[in-house]
Amino acid sequence: MITDLQDVLSVNVKGMKRSAIRELLKYLGQPGLISFSGGFPSPATFPIDDLKEIINEVMDTEAAFALQYGATEGDILLRTLLVNRYKSQGLDISIENMIITTASQQALELMAKIFINRGDSIIMGLPSYLGGISAFNSYGAKMIGVPMDEEGEDPNIMEAKIVEEIKANNKPKFIYIIPDFQNPAGITMTEKRRKEIIALAHKYDILILEDSPYRELRYEGEHQKTMYELDGTGQVILLGTFSKIFCPGFRIGWVIGHPDILDKIVVAKQAADLCTPPFTQRIAARYMERGLLDPKIKEIIEMYREKRKVMLESLEEFMPKSFSWTIPEGGLFLMAKGPENLDTNALLLDCIKDAKVAYVAGTSFFCDGTGKNTMRLNFSYETIENNRIGCERMGNFFKQKV
Amino acid sequence: MITDLQDVLSVNVKGMKRSAIRELLKYLGQPGLISFSGGFPSPATFPIDDLKEIINEVMDTEAAFALQYGATEGDILLRTLLVNRYKSQGLDISIENMIITTASQQALELMAKIFINRGDSIIMGLPSYLGGISAFNSYGAKMIGVPMDEEGEDPNIMEAKIVEEIKANNKPKFIYIIPDFQNPAGITMTEKRRKEIIALAHKYDILILEDSPYRELRYEGEHQKTMYELDGTGQVILLGTFSKIFCPGFRIGWVIGHPDILDKIVVAKQAADLCTPPFTQRIAARYMERGLLDPKIKEIIEMYREKRKVMLESLEEFMPKSFSWTIPEGGLFLMAKGPENLDTNALLLDCIKDAKVAYVAGTSFFCDGTGKNTMRLNFSYETIENNRIGCERMGNFFKQKV
Numbered sequence: 001m002i003t004d005l006q007d008v009l010s011v012n013v014k015g016m017k018r019s020a021i022r023e024l025l026k027y028l029g030q031p032g033l034i035s036f037s038g039g040f041p042s043p044a045t046f047p048i049d050d051l052k053e054i055i056n057e058v059m060d061t062e063a064a065f066a067l068q069y070g071a072t073e074g075d076i077l078l079r080t081l082l083v084n085r086y087k088s089q090g091l092d093i094s095i096e097n098m099i100i101t102t103a104s105q106q107a108l109e110l111m112a113k114i115f116i117n118r119g120d121s122i123i124m125g126l127p128s129y130l131g132g133i134s135a136f137n138s139y140g141a142k143m144i145g146v147p148m149d150e151e152g153e154d155p156n157i158m159e160a161k162i163v164e165e166i167k168a169n170n171k172p173k174f175i176y177i178i179p180d181f182q183n184p185a186g187i188t189m190t191e192k193r194r195k196e197i198i199a200l201a202h203k204y205d206i207l208i209l210e211d212s213p214y215r216e217l218r219y220e221g222e223h224q225k226t227m228y229e230l231d232g233t234g235q236v237i238l239l240g241t242f243s244k245i246f247c248p249g250f251r252i253g254w255v256i257g258h259p260d261i262l263d264k265i266v267v268a269k270q271a272a273d274l275c276t277p278p279f280t281q282r283i284a285a286r287y288m289e290r291g292l293l294d295p296k297i298k299e300i301i302e303m304y305r306e307k308r309k310v311m312l313e314s315l316e317e318f319m320p321k322s323f324s325w326t327i328p329e330g331g332l333f334l335m336a337k338g339p340e341n342l343d344t345n346a347l348l349l350d351c352i353k354d355a356k357v358a359y360v361a362g363t364s365f366f367c368d369g370t371g372k373n374t375m376r377l378n379f380s381y382e383t384i385e386n387n388r389i390g391c392e393r394m395g396n397f398f399k400q401k402v
Numbered sequence: 403m404i405t406d407l408q409d410v411l412s413v414n415v416k417g418m419k420r421s422a423i424r425e426l427l428k429y430l431g432q433p434g435l436i437s438f439s440g441g442f443p444s445p446a447t448f449p450i451d452d453l454k455e456i457i458n459e460v461m462d463t464e465a466a467f468a469l470q471y472g473a474t475e476g477d478i479l480l481r482t483l484l485v486n487r488y489k490s491q492g493l494d495i496s497i498e499n500m501i502i503t504t505a506s507q508q509a510l511e512l513m514a515k516i517f518i519n520r521g522d523s524i525i526m527g528l529p530s531y532l533g534g535i536s537a538f539n540s541y542g543a544k545m546i547g548v549p550m551d552e553e554g555e556d557p558n559i560m561e562a563k564i565v566e567e568i569k570a571n572n573k574p575k576f577i578y579i580i581p582d583f584q585n586p587a588g589i590t591m592t593e594k595r596r597k598e599i600i601a602l603a604h605k606y607d608i609l610i611l612e613d614s615p616y617r618e619l620r621y622e623g624e625h626q627k628t629m630y631e632l633d634g635t636g637q638v639i640l641l642g643t644f645s646k647i648f649c650p651g652f653r654i655g656w657v658i659g660h661p662d663i664l665d666k667i668v669v670a671k672q673a674a675d676l677c678t679p680p681f682t683q684r685i686a687a688r689y690m691e692r693g694l695l696d697p698k699i700k701e702i703i704e705m706y707r708e709k710r711k712v713m714l715e716s717l718e719e720f721m722p723k724s725f726s727w728t729i730p731e732g733g734l735f736l737m738a739k740g741p742e743n744l745d746t747n748a749l750l751l752d753c754i755k756d757a758k759v760a761y762v763a764g765t766s767f768f769c770d771g772t773g774k775n776t777m778r779l780n781f782s783y784e785t786i787e788n789n790r791i792g793c794e795r796m797g798n799f800f801k802q803k804v
Contacts (some may be wrong), residue, residue: 001636001660002607008575009666010541013516016669043466051469052461056686059454064445067651069455102504102653102675109674113540135671138515139412146568171770173410234403249469249680251504258403267418272511273504277679278651360473 005364011118016075016138027352034390037358039183039332041244045300050249054286058186062282068144070278072270073262074100074254078285079340082240082254085288091229095264099266102276104213104241104253107263107265108135110272111237114264115173116141121165125153125174127365128182129211129372132176143367144172152189154181155196160206174207174237175200179227180215181331184354184365184376188282188329191224193263198231199374207261208236213244213253214331219305221329234258242284244332244380245297250280297387304380311387318395326378332380335362347401355397357390411521418540419690422517429754436792439760441585441734442783443646444709447702449694453649456688464684470573472680474672475664476502476656484642484656487690498661501668503677504653506615506643509667510537512674513611513639514664517575518543523567526578527555527738529767529776531585531613545769546574554581554591557598576609576639577602581629583703583733586767586778590731593626598725607778609663615646615655616733620698622708623731636660644686646734646782647699652682666796706782708735713781713789720797722804727779734782737764741804744775749803757799759792 027033058066070193086093100230101107108131116122118140124132126145134306144161146153148377158175164217165172179189189197201208228238234257241253255265267274287293308328314334315325325336338344345361352358361392362374379387404410427528429435460468475481481500488495503509512532518524520542526534528547538545546563548555560577567574577599581591591599604611612629630640636659643655657667670675689695710730717727727738738761740746747763754760764776781789 001662002609005662008517008609010515010517010519010522012519013670016666016673018669018672038471040471043470046465046469046778048461048465048469051465052458055455055457055461059457061448063448067448067450067649068445069440069442069645069650105673106675115410115411115412117412117414120412131673131676138670138673207404243471247469247472249683251649251675251677260403260407262441264415264418266561267420268415268540270420271418271507271533271540272674273508273531273653275653277653277682279649280681342566359456 006015012138012140015140017134027358030356033356033358034382034386034393035358035359036377036379036390037383038381039378041248041301042380045296046247047287047296050287050292051283054290055283058282058286059277066279066282067290068278070281072275074276075278075281075285075377078288081285082290086211086256087221090228093256094318097256097262097264098253100281101253101255101269102273102274103243103248103251104211104239105131105135106265106272107239108132108211108256109138110265110268111174112136112139112141119170121170121175122176123158123172124367125178125182125185126175126368127184127362127371128367130177130364132211133365133367136176142170145366145368145383148185148187149272150187152187152191153197155193155200159200160198162200162206171204173208176209176211177227178211180212180219180224181328181333183331184333184335184360184362186326186328186331186334188221188224191230191267192343194224194227194230198227198236199325201231201235208251210236210238212264213241216245216305216329217301217332218395219301219308228256237261245293245300246284246287246293250284252276252280252284255366258293264381292395307379307384307387310384311377311391312386314391318392320399322402323398334379336375336377336378338373340373342402344375350396351394353394357394359394413776414542417542419536425526429760432758435754435758435760436784436788436795437760438779438784438792439762439779440783441780443650444782446648446704447698447705449689449698452689452694453685457693458684460684462690468681468684470680472677472683473490475670476678477680477683477687480683480690483687483690487659492740493628493658494634495658499658499664501657501664502673502678503655503657503671505645505650505653506613506641507537508671508674509641509655509657510534510613511540512667512670513576514538514541515670521572523572523574524576524578525560525563525574526769527580527584527587528770529586529764529773530578530769531580533612535767535769544572547768547770550587550589552589553595554589555557555579555599557602558593560599561602564602564608568606573606574608576611577592578611578613579629580613582614583619583624583730583735583770585616585724585733586735586737586762586764588627588728588730588733588736590623594633596626596629596632600629600638601635602701603633610753612638615643618647619703619706619734620732621703621710630658646771647702648686648689648695652686654682654686709781709786709789713779713793716790716793720794722797722801724804725800734780736779736781738777738779739799740773740775744804746775746777753796753799757795759796759799761796
């Protein structure tokens with residue numbers, strides 16, 4: 001081994017932190033542990049029988065294609081089916097606006113790679129998705145946090161922050177937004193707010209990165225238009241994924257955007273992994289082609305709506321009165337907040353050991369290091385019964401701590 | 403869309419080039435085209451029936467695991483089976499020395515990400531693997547080429563280059579070597595040469611990145627020890643992949659190395675794609691567990707040995723006398739060389755149109771831009787018959803050009 005590894009590591013890796021969520025996975029195998037921590041879909045949603053049938057058909061009819069290298073842009077059939085689905089939802093796009101990535105995480109990484117020089121600033125919510133923060137951080141981005149209210153990121157504070165960065169000759173490279181059922185806050189941005197932020201993007205000539213993994217999973221209220229659709233000028237890049245509505249183990253996501261931007265992402269993806277597995281892409285395409293995705297999403301919505309309901313009722317019943325939480329209209333997460341002096345990070349291992357419940361300490365989601373008294377709770381993975389038992393155990397644990 | 407996209411792109415992406423090979427894929431669908439260009443395995447090697455059986459079993463017994471998110475380090479069963487296989491081949495490693503990546507390309511990308519600051523130098527052969535060059539280039543590496551003879555990279559020139567870089571206060575971050583059946587040159591490094599280069603690495607305290615996708619596919623001669631084994635101190639990082647011996651469409655590779663280095667790769671991989679598809683990993687693990695990999699490799703060797711033989715004989719028969727080529731002991735490629743003034747890049751599209759044969763122009767593999775009269779030929783993908791017909795057509799084409 002060389003004498004001093006630290007000496008030869010890149011600046012990039014020195015700034016990287018292990019993901020708090022990925023690190024938690026180590027504990028998730030413990031018997032009896034109830035996990036509200038990951039962003040895992042319920043395994044009960046996996047369409048095992050349909051997949052078996054489809055995979056056998058793929059192996060019988062197109063194995064030589066599915067097991068071979070594929071195009072960096074992604075499987076043309078899958079891209080076509082996804083484009084048609086978005087078109088039926090009102091988006092004005094064509095195949096040139098769509099590429100496949102190795103799930104959304106890769107899209108976040110590639111966005112960072114093609115736009116971020118060390119020290120470049122980007123705008124994001126306080127809190128915001130941890131995987132986005134990791135990807136941007138790994139290229140040395142300066143992350144500028146904007147507080148959120150119940151409608152989403154505050155546009156006045158956002159504008160002030162943008163102006164401040166422009167004055168410092170560091171105009172933000174993009175605004176990172178998860179408008180629907182935000183991870184971790186569970187907040188959905190109103191159409192008015194979406195338009196205000198798009199207007200800011202136009203005024204200051206800045207791209208918007210719209211990360212939308214949960215959009216299809218709405219349990220109440222009305223669907224909002226995507227920022228991509230509301231913008232209509234190609235200034236928004238929209239990310240989607242199968243990870244929450246189909247199978248995360250397939251690792252399939254996609255980017256919708258202006259062809260000039262996709263072109264750069266494709267070149268970067270060539271160096272990153274050549275192509276997303278053609279095998280899982282073709283299976284997913286045949287699954288969509290059979291019309292199985294939409295009924296599956298309906299089924300998931302019914303299941304998660306009930307899980308969310310039980311978690312909200314159980315939090316009400318068991319958590320100390322000094323706690324509050326968001327009430328998400330969809331998605332997989334809500335964010336709970338304890339008294340000002342609570343440190344959810346310091347208490348996490350105790351909660352896992354004593355109460356056998358795991359959550360994610362909220363501070364990892366705040367790019368400014370705040371949020372120490374917050375925690376993200378996932379309600380999709382555990383059974384309905386465990387959502388209740390977990391809240392009871394967690395409630396009792398926190399009652400002793402506050 | 404924003405006013406000037408070029409203004410906001412990162413320095414990284416400005417230096418990236420589209421992969422010559424990936425771009426060629428566009429032409430590969432043309433009817434009648436014979437492709438010696440990609441590094442594709444023959445689809446006849448894909449174990450379709452065995453896979454069908456295994457996938458049905460995985461779906462029946464462990465679908466909830468295989469379709470879910472997985473550990474960033476990779477499937478523990480797959481890692482264990484790979485470690486045991488390497489141990490049976492003489493490598494002294496344990497599970498802590500092994501992580502899974504989204505094929506070797508991702509390993510090359512992550513190595514670049516964790517070691518390369520813009521302008522940092524690395525050492526590589528002239529020629530060297532294009533995917534490595536792309537990955538290193540995408541982080542702004544300064545690539546220092548070392549000429550090769552029939553034993554591999556020249557150690558005296560390599561030492562001179564290292565000393566030169568050290569004097570310029572830019573000690574190379576690592577030496578990139580493909581010792582077995584090098585892509586593109588088809589050259590295998592002798593044990594003596596391996597030891598000389600390892601001695602240089604020790605003398606100057608530099609890491610070696612040993613990229614080894616073809617090692618198992620030897621058609622004649624004796625297996626050489628890996629540089630990882632010959633070093634024995636953890637100063638070599640060894641990359642492996644299923645892409646040439648199983649299914650490239652699964653996108654599974656691995657890194658063997660010192661745990662301190664793997665630790666950094668894992669943190670970088672969290673941001674890059676969270677995890678390699680657990681679905682394809684588990685299928686691959688069950689395939690190995692059934693003892694199917696070794697007989698499959700034997701079968702592939704028999705097939706490719708014959709393909710190589712026919713290509714070598716056909717080159718001899720049909721190519722102009724002013725051409726020469728390497729005779730690889732294994733792998734998928736050989737490199738041909740025309741007269742000094744030949745420009746294979748300028749002739750490529752004509753060769754595709756007129757002769758209906760595709761190759762890869764050699765210059766993309768030379769980090770110093772030389773090699774204009776060279777070309778890489780793949781002999782694994784096409785049928786034996788097409789290897790002969792393709793050489794005949796290509797030979798006639800070049801006879802008109804030189």
